Amino acid sequence: MLAYVVRRVIATVPVMAVVAFFVFSLLYIAPGDPAAVIAGDQATPADVERIRQSLGLDRPFLIRFGEWVWQILHGDLGTSIFTNLPVTTMMAQRFEPTLSLMLITLTFAVSVAVPVGVLAAWKAGTWIDRVIMGFAIFGFSVPVFVIAYLLAFVFALELEWLPVQGYTPLAEGIWPWFENLILPAVALGCVYMALIARITRAAMLEVLQQDYIRTARAKGIGQGGILFVHALKNASVPIVTVIGIGVALLIGGAVVTESVFAIPGLGRLTVDAILRRDYPLIQGVVLLFSFVYVLVNLLVDLSYTLLDPRIRY
Amino acid sequence: MDRRTLLKGFAAAGTLAATGRLSAPALAQGAAARTLRFVPQANLANFDPIWGTQYVVRNASAMVWDTLYGMDEKLEPQRQMAEGEEVSADGLTWTFRLRPGLKFHDGEPVLARDVAASLERWTARDQMGLLIRAIQQELTATDDRTVKWVLKKPFPKMLLALGKISTPIAFIMPERIAKTDPFKQISEYIGSGPMRFVKNDWVPGAKAAFERFPDYQPRSEPGSWLAGGKKMLVERIEWVVMPDPATAGAALQSGEIDWWENPISDLVPLLRKNRNVAVDIADPLGNIGSFRMNHLYPPFNDVRARRAVLLAMSQEDYMRAIVGDDDNLWKPLPGFFTPGTPLYTEEGGEILKGPRKLDAAKKLLAESGYAGQPVTCLVAQDQPITKAQGDVTADLLKRLGMNVDFAAIDWGTVGARRAVKTPPGQGGWQMFHTWHSGADCINPAVAIGVRANGDKAWFGWPEVPEVEAQVTAWYEAKTAGEEKAAIGRLNKAALDNVVYAPTGFFLGYQAWRKNVSGVVKGPLPFFWGVGKTA
Numbered sequence A: 001m002l003a004y005v006v007r008r009v010i011a012t013v014p015v016m017a018v019v020a021f022f023v024f025s026l027l028y029i030a031p032g033d034p035a036a037v038i039a040g041d042q043a044t045p046a047d048v049e050r051i052r053q054s055l056g057l058d059r060p061f062l063i064r065f066g067e068w069v070w071q072i073l074h075g076d077l078g079t080s081i082f083t084n085l086p087v088t089t090m091m092a093q094r095f096e097p098t099l100s101l102m103l104i105t106l107t108f109a110v111s112v113a114v115p116v117g118v119l120a121a122w123k124a125g126t127w128i129d130r131v132i133m134g135f136a137i138f139g140f141s142v143p144v145f146v147i148a149y150l151l152a153f154v155f156a157l158e159l160e161w162l163p164v165q166g167y168t169p170l171a172e173g174i175w176p177w178f179e180n181l182i183l184p185a186v187a188l189g190c191v192y193m194a195l196i197a198r199i200t201r202a203a204m205l206e207v208l209q210q211d212y213i214r215t216a217r218a219k220g221i222g223q224g225g226i227l228f229v230h231a232l233k234n235a236s237v238p239i240v241t242v243i244g245i246g247v248a249l250l251i252g253g254a255v256v257t258e259s260v261f262a263i264p265g266l267g268r269l270t271v272d273a274i275l276r277r278d279y280p281l282i283q284g285v286v287l288l289f290s291f292v293y294v295l296v297n298l299l300v301d302l303s304y305t306l307l308d309p310r311i312r313y
Numbered sequence B: 001m002d003r004r005t006l007l008k009g010f011a012a013a014g015t016l017a018a019t020g021r022l023s024a025p026a027l028a029q030g031a032a033a034r035t036l037r038f039v040p041q042a043n044l045a046n047f048d049p050i051w052g053t054q055y056v057v058r059n060a061s062a063m064v065w066d067t068l069y070g071m072d073e074k075l076e077p078q079r080q081m082a083e084g085e086e087v088s089a090d091g092l093t094w095t096f097r098l099r100p101g102l103k104f105h106d107g108e109p110v111l112a113r114d115v116a117a118s119l120e121r122w123t124a125r126d127q128m129g130l131l132i133r134a135i136q137q138e139l140t141a142t143d144d145r146t147v148k149w150v151l152k153k154p155f156p157k158m159l160l161a162l163g164k165i166s167t168p169i170a171f172i173m174p175e176r177i178a179k180t181d182p183f184k185q186i187s188e189y190i191g192s193g194p195m196r197f198v199k200n201d202w203v204p205g206a207k208a209a210f211e212r213f214p215d216y217q218p219r220s221e222p223g224s225w226l227a228g229g230k231k232m233l234v235e236r237i238e239w240v241v242m243p244d245p246a247t248a249g250a251a252l253q254s255g256e257i258d259w260w261e262n263p264i265s266d267l268v269p270l271l272r273k274n275r276n277v278a279v280d281i282a283d284p285l286g287n288i289g290s291f292r293m294n295h296l297y298p299p300f301n302d303v304r305a306r307r308a309v310l311l312a313m314s315q316e317d318y319m320r321a322i323v324g325d326d327d328n329l330w331k332p333l334p335g336f337f338t339p340g341t342p343l344y345t346e347e348g349g350e351i352l353k354g355p356r357k358l359d360a361a362k363k364l365l366a367e368s369g370y371a372g373q374p375v376t377c378l379v380a381q382d383q384p385i386t387k388a389q390g391d392v393t394a395d396l397l398k399r400l401g402m403n404v405d406f407a408a409i410d411w412g413t414v415g416a417r418r419a420v421k422t423p424p425g426q427g428g429w430q431m432f433h434t435w436h437s438g439a440d441c442i443n444p445a446v447a448i449g450v451r452a453n454g455d456k457a458w459f460g461w462p463e464v465p466e467v468e469a470q471v472t473a474w475y476e477a478k479t480a481g482e483e484k485a486a487i488g489r490l491n492k493a494a495l496d497n498v499v500y501a502p503t504g505f506f507l508g509y510q511a512w513r514k515n516v517s518g519v520v521k522g523p524l525p526f527f528w529g530v531g532k533t534a
Helices: A002-029 A034-039 A045-054 A061-073 A087-122 A127-141 A144-158 A174-208 A211-218 A223-260 A266-276 A279-307 B003-016 B029-034 B055-064 B112-123 B127-134 B158-163 B245-254 B268-273 B303-312 B315-323 B358-367 B384-399 B411-417 B465-476 B480-496
Strands: B035-039 B069-071 B077-079 B082-087 B093-098 B136-143 B146-151 B195-197 B207-212 B236-240 B277-281 B287-293 B374-380 B403-409 B431-437 B501-506 B509-513
Touching (some): A034 A045, A061 A279, A087 A127, A087 A223, A127 A174, A144 A174, A144 B245, A174 A223, A211 A223, A223 A266, B035 B245, B055 B195, B069 B158, B077 B158, B112 B127, B127 B158, B287 B315, B287 B384, B303 B358, B374 B384, B384 B431, B403 B411, B465 B480
Parallel strands (some): B374 B403, B374 B431
Antiparallel strands (some): B093 B146, B136 B146, B195 B207, B277 B509
């Protein structure tokens, strides 16, 4: 097991290297020019060129890539072209809001979707199943920004229960922190919840057909025990896999959610960086997201051994 | 339901919430009254007003850095940090005397050497500054409060240059900061303006904060744009960046923010229904829409093709595409200079007036030799103003019988591609759309778009000696009458040769909570004189 973990961690390095190369190459060939954005509309072409030179954007690909890799090897992701602040500082400023949003979304989505999926499987074919799956299809189909606007419309503007926008750091109190994240987490969690509920239902349906479930029923075990102790644990491998894959959904959805609710997170940082062609920042953020995704996949793989003793690494 | 309808509905609900209270703000009530929360037009992504010349940087910088002269609402430069000035009889030596007691935010006094270093940096980047630099003999501090600027030839527009409102403004910084290469960004944000920048609270893309500078000494005159007494009535100003207009509209209605610089016109009717929100025109100098044609390549290297487009285009179509049905927000503009300003002229503007002449335009286009080759039209889709104009232009060109290669890209890509001088089939272009702030079109010193000096001109690289001759005539004019006459000739020459195509003059709105007072109309948000009650 330990050897497997070490192997997987080591395997992360070439994965990240490939990601780094592709990100850098794509940005190099992508159209756009940060110097033109910096210079503004009043600048002359000569001004734009001078700024481009001062930023080193006129140098060959290999030199720029080599310097960037060298910086990364020294733990330095570079400096933002626009703000003149270290990329790590900018990402650190934005890390807490996004992490908070993702954790609350995950907690909310899993805690609602798994029981609902189990219920749908238990009541398969009944109106309860159809209603649940109807909501799941709705949640999966409606764009995040539509759900976000509707939630804000009802709960922030009509009922005045929650704020329209913004983020309060956890250090300023748990309720102010949580209050700002309720609507964004629900909006972002809808898609995720729908996905998990559908997979949970499908996995549970399969397990509920197994002989040992019939045996458990014959032994007189209650319905709750059968569903949540015997069946759910054996159905959990695909559910956990989907939860892991869904982290990518969350990252993508966070971009929209953070924009609608004006949350200063990594999603908005990414969009701003792309629109301005802030190359070091884009590279840093993409590397971070890639690393998180690789890490989540590793954790998911490791969790299989806990959920299913037959799986050994 | 489409997204726009949803946005409107979302913002509409704020009207219902007007009398109520949403969640409690983080600040206590007293602190809230001392803090003004403002939603700027864009993200303050950098904070060097000489290195980066975006409007949002200028607007924030006007709080933090002061200027020797400041433009007032009559578009006249007034003394600001300068106590007085003298110009020698031959017009070659300017001597500026600083007001006593001026201090930077780090407590150091503002000295003449700071001014000299700041002006050196500014003249390396500003168009008027470059002209002064070209004739500069010496720029020195003769004592702590006196700066002497010796020129090789007279420059009558000196005070206009030092007090201009268009970017980059001649802000005064400490010498050690001002010595930074003008093409590299500063990293210390120390000014002598009425507010100091709170660097630790700066989250680029989300928030910027400014606190009142207690040692600032405002002038005794009433505040007027960048001139007069800049008296701060709030202790702290927070800029909250909101990329989504519906969110900003809802936040304004609910009282989570106090002032929104540029609400979109779709939301204005709803904001007006809220009894706690005031809406008014933001900037009386407005904006001028435009598209530029590439003078280097066919078909627009032939003036007949350019004139054909002007003959056929309808400014009303462009303006309605940008501002909608509100007729108070636009007017036709048969020229290049801002309506309502001293140099405004319509001389030579007949080509843009009256019924549009599509048949005559087609005939003229055929005479130019146009034979159906693709016309690459760059249109930024992420800027509502350029997108609206691009759609109208595509339709116009098609009606003219042109083969439109519509390049739907983002503004960042337009910024890079418009600088490409290669032929259109090899990465170049034939048309792109933009707009200019009206404050940047009040005279030819700041209206860089109308310059026609070939390689040195703005993108499209028009070369019209007559236009340049009239720019020189304006610079050398000694009376207002001479200036006006030169601008009339310039306008005519620029339209005759179609330096670029003006698509009309349009205004925008600003909105604020009614417990905020002192909001004025201007080319940028002026925070002095703005107060707030709880």
